[in-house]
Amino acid sequence: MKVKFTVVIQKEENWYVAKCIENSVASQGKTIEEALDNLKEALELYYENGELDLEEKPLFITTVEVAI
Template identity: 40%
Template sequence: MNRHLTAIVEREGDGYVALCPQVDVASQGLTVDEARENLAEALTLFFETASASEIDQRLRGEVYVTQIEVAVG
C-alpha cells in the first residue's frame, strides 16, 4: 500500500533537511533530491518497523503548507 505524505524541505547550512509532518519523521541530504530520497527511505523504515498503535498515534490526517503575509516592523 502506498501513502501520499507531505515533505517540507529546508536549506540548513550546506545541505537540506526534509520533514514529513504527518508522522514527524525527518532526514537530510546535500541536495533537495537527496534529502527527499533519504526521507522516503526513513518513512519506509518507519512504516515497516513501527507498531500499528505507534503509527495511529503519530499519523496526522491533513497537513497544509501555505504562505501567509504578516506586517514586520
C-alpha cells in the same frame, strides 16, 4: 502499498533537510533529491513494524506574517 505524505524541505547551511508533516520524521542530504531519497528510506523504516493510520486528517498549510 504506497502512501503519500506532505514534506517540507529547507536549506540549512550545506544541507537540505526534508521533514514529513504527518509524523515529524526527517532526514537530510546534500541535494534536494538526496534529502527526499533519505526521507523515503527513513519513512519506510519508521513504519516497518508499526501500524499505519490511514485516516484522513485535515491538513492546513499557510504562511504567517510577523513584525520583527
